[in-house]
Amino acid sequence: MVAQEVEKEPEETLQPKTDFGPPHYEIMLHPVVKKNYGKWAYHEAVRPGVIKRVAESGDVIYTVRFGTPRLLSIYTVREICEIADKYCDGYLRFTSRHNVEFILTDPDKIEPLIKEVQEKLGFPCGGTRDTTNAKYCLSNIIHTQGWVHCHTPATDASGIVKSVMDELYDYFTDYKLPAQCRISLACCANMCGAVHASDISIVGVHRKVPKIDDDAVRRTCEIPSTVAACPTGALKPDMKRKTVVLDKDKCMYCGNCYTMCPGMPIFDPDNDGVAILVAGKVSDARYPPQLSKVVVPWIGNNPPRWPEVVQTIKKILETWATHAEKYERIAEWVHRIGWERFFELTGLEFTEKLIDDYKRTPYIYASYRTSAAFRW
Amino acid sequence: MPVVDGVELPETPLLDELEKGPWPSFVKEIKKTAIEQEKAMKAGKKIKLPGAAKGLLKVLELAYKDKRTHWKHGGIVSVIGYGGGVIGRYCDLEDQIPEVWHFHTIRINMPAGWFYTTKALRTICDVWEKWGSGLTNFHGSTGDIILLGTRTEYLQPCANALAYADQLYGGVPFDIGGSGSDLRTPSACMGPALCEFACYDTLKACYEFTMRYQNELHRPMWPYKFKIKCSGCPNDCVAAKARSDFAIIGTWKDEIQIDQEAVREYAKVIDIEEHVVKKCPTKAISWDGKELKINNRECIRCMHCINVLPKALKPGKERGATILIGGKAPFVDGAIIGWVAVPFIPENELIEKCCEMLEAIWEWWDEEGKFRERVGELIWRKGMDEFLKVINQKADVRMVYAPRNNPFIFWRELNE
Numbered sequence: 001m002v003a004q005e006v007e008k009e010p011e012e013t014l015q016p017k018t019d020f021g022p023p024h025y026e027i028m029l030h031p032v033v034k035k036n037y038g039k040w041a042y043h044e045a046v047r048p049g050v051i052k053r054v055a056e057s058g059d060v061i062y063t064v065r066f067g068t069p070r071l072l073s074i075y076t077v078r079e080i081c082e083i084a085d086k087y088c089d090g091y092l093r094f095t096s097r098h099n100v101e102f103i104l105t106d107p108d109k110i111e112p113l114i115k116e117v118q119e120k121l122g123f124p125c126g127g128t129r130d131t132t133n134a135k136y137c138l139s140n141i142i143h144t145q146g147w148v149h150c151h152t153p154a155t156d157a158s159g160i161v162k163s164v165m166d167e168l169y170d171y172f173t174d175y176k177l178p179a180q181c182r183i184s185l186a187c188c189a190n191m192c193g194a195v196h197a198s199d200i201s202i203v204g205v206h207r208k209v210p211k212i213d214d215d216a217v218r219r220t221c222e223i224p225s226t227v228a229a230c231p232t233g234a235l236k237p238d239m240k241r242k243t244v245v246l247d248k249d250k251c252m253y254c255g256n257c258y259t260m261c262p263g264m265p266i267f268d269p270d271n272d273g274v275a276i277l278v279a280g281k282v283s284d285a286r287y288p289p290q291l292s293k294v295v296v297p298w299i300g301n302n303p304p305r306w307p308e309v310v311q312t313i314k315k316i317l318e319t320w321a322t323h324a325e326k327y328e329r330i331a332e333w334v335h336r337i338g339w340e341r342f343f344e345l346t347g348l349e350f351t352e353k354l355i356d357d358y359k360r361t362p363y364i365y366a367s368y369r370t371s372a373a374f375r376w
Numbered sequence: 377m378p379v380v381d382g383v384e385l386p387e388t389p390l391l392d393e394l395e396k397g398p399w400p401s402f403v404k405e406i407k408k409t410a411i412e413q414e415k416a417m418k419a420g421k422k423i424k425l426p427g428a429a430k431g432l433l434k435v436l437e438l439a440y441k442d443k444r445t446h447w448k449h450g451g452i453v454s455v456i457g458y459g460g461g462v463i464g465r466y467c468d469l470e471d472q473i474p475e476v477w478h479f480h481t482i483r484i485n486m487p488a489g490w491f492y493t494t495k496a497l498r499t500i501c502d503v504w505e506k507w508g509s510g511l512t513n514f515h516g517s518t519g520d521i522i523l524l525g526t527r528t529e530y531l532q533p534c535a536n537a538l539a540y541a542d543q544l545y546g547g548v549p550f551d552i553g554g555s556g557s558d559l560r561t562p563s564a565c566m567g568p569a570l571c572e573f574a575c576y577d578t579l580k581a582c583y584e585f586t587m588r589y590q591n592e593l594h595r596p597m598w599p600y601k602f603k604i605k606c607s608g609c610p611n612d613c614v615a616a617k618a619r620s621d622f623a624i625i626g627t628w629k630d631e632i633q634i635d636q637e638a639v640r641e642y643a644k645v646i647d648i649e650e651h652v653v654k655k656c657p658t659k660a661i662s663w664d665g666k667e668l669k670i671n672n673r674e675c676i677r678c679m680h681c682i683n684v685l686p687k688a689l690k691p692g693k694e695r696g697a698t699i700l701i702g703g704k705a706p707f708v709d710g711a712i713i714g715w716v717a718v719p720f721i722p723e724n725e726l727i728e729k730c731c732e733m734l735e736a737i738w739e740w741w742d743e744e745g746k747f748r749e750r751v752g753e754l755i756w757r758k759g760m761d762e763f764l765k766v767i768n769q770k771a772d773v774r775m776v777y778a779p780r781n782n783p784f785i786f787w788r789e790l791n792e
Contacts, residue, residue, distance in 0.1 A: 011534070012533045014540055070515075080497070093492060134651060148436060285610070371617070375658075
């Protein structure tokens, strides 16, 4: 077969260009946003998903928020663009939690915009809060790649998120919560999603030790870095055989070694699953930032819709929403009622698996101020 | 095989379950991409990877059946001049699903605050329709635009297409973001662009850091990753405290500004005592039905009262930021929320002071840090006293909740 002469695309012949950085944010700002930059006076909640922002100049901007599945087709992004051209002079933004926000000046266009987005894209309007009146929507679930694209996950991400949000849909579109609730999902303990300070977090966990493939370790791994990746010192180099050995009693299945070394696969379809954590937060409001705490050590993977995970999340959310006072996030609610009552009210089982025995986090950390809240 | 609009789709009974229900479906997004990209190709558009989305459906269906991932470690793939920004990804079913045998991710540095024009978004769509799977994430966890899945030989043309987008596509050029042991793409809340709470210009700070540290962002050279996030106030909408090694949290030092008339307006619709006074963590607020008084010496600037009464209360005028250091996920020494490294930097000195500190921290961490040791863990290992010397800061009681509860103090200066 004769190799065919293929005509090269212009992109294939250009000299690579580097280090020019992202586009400047100023070119992305709606003219009214640019004009009133740094000069906003106040905001108010119009309805779930819609916030009115008033500038010192008297100018008004509305932001209209919609939940997205994060994984978007370019053909959907183009449809988003068409809608933004029609209603928003071509300006929009995304939030830190996978929502899209349309930016517009004419309040009469809000309802038609919401209708068009819901009809064409199926994205729900919501996810905001009315802090003045202590009325909150659930925010979108921030999440990672999972089985869609990651090599180390203990669970899928998008499938659980879709299943949970289907069940909690009305909480996103309506003000049904007494305080902010941020749910996050990371598909392994590597936590690209950094879910460790969320009101409710779902974390993929393994429960069986990695299976060391000596030949693959020899071919594909750097032994010192693999050994160094182990937080508990369970891995030791075996220099003679040019591989690693594992002390099963020390391993807590974090998978960090597999991240470093393909020769230590840790997947186990029957034993992988998720842990559920609660009562984390990052805002300083009322109560200092908190790390999330494990309240369910493991629920097995049950694709495609993970019903046990969905029902557990729903139970926690609704128990909290029923019993919490206004503005009381899960962390603050538990602080008031005590963990005894948390487990009693949610019906979750407290077991020895929930008592911390991970010794690497130093004791000193408890005295460090993890907050910008202090007196002058 | 189901056929939609003349395009054959693979059988995906498990994934089809995730098209049901009211929340927008990622499975629909993948199917839509498979259908539309094939249609675009048939209509004469230049498309290099028409089967990628279809391939992803097949891989994902198998993952759902097998209850495990079918993606493998990446190996080193990149574009010329950069060491980061591209995540190599291969499928372990090469023979079965060759369409996604290579399925590398490209991270694209988003504009600060995630503000876009439709022209800029369409640039991404046009480039990725031609050179990749047509699948994206808006956005990835660190904040980048994620382009999901292309082949090794298309990485450079795709990067070129984005870099020369103005000439080739009549669009907006985009550069690649960070990955691996480098400075990850810095991110910022919407800040002064839309929010009256912003105590410094988060977008400007984020942009300045990104531009000044392009070398650190594109060329992994450190013990591990380093993240910078800019939040305009202590509400921390980008979760900087938990998700960045170097968190810049806007705050103020003087008195909360009060518009008493606006407070009285709020009092007509809400119970100020219940919503504000009783919720103040330091009991610094009183309300007599006419006037709201704040004891600013007791105020810890937590934002609650301002959040509830945004028309009436504003952060003070002496604005700036608190720097928290060390935030990260659990590997290796456990999850960390960052802690106070500098209690306050005035707004007009903020960017320069941060840069001085960042450069000093990186030099120290690069020298002292172990492989895969984040800066917070290095500080735990070496001690805050050493870290404070590195950043040239005096100890301040605001760095801790309480002093130490043991007398085992290192008096190194007496024992050298």
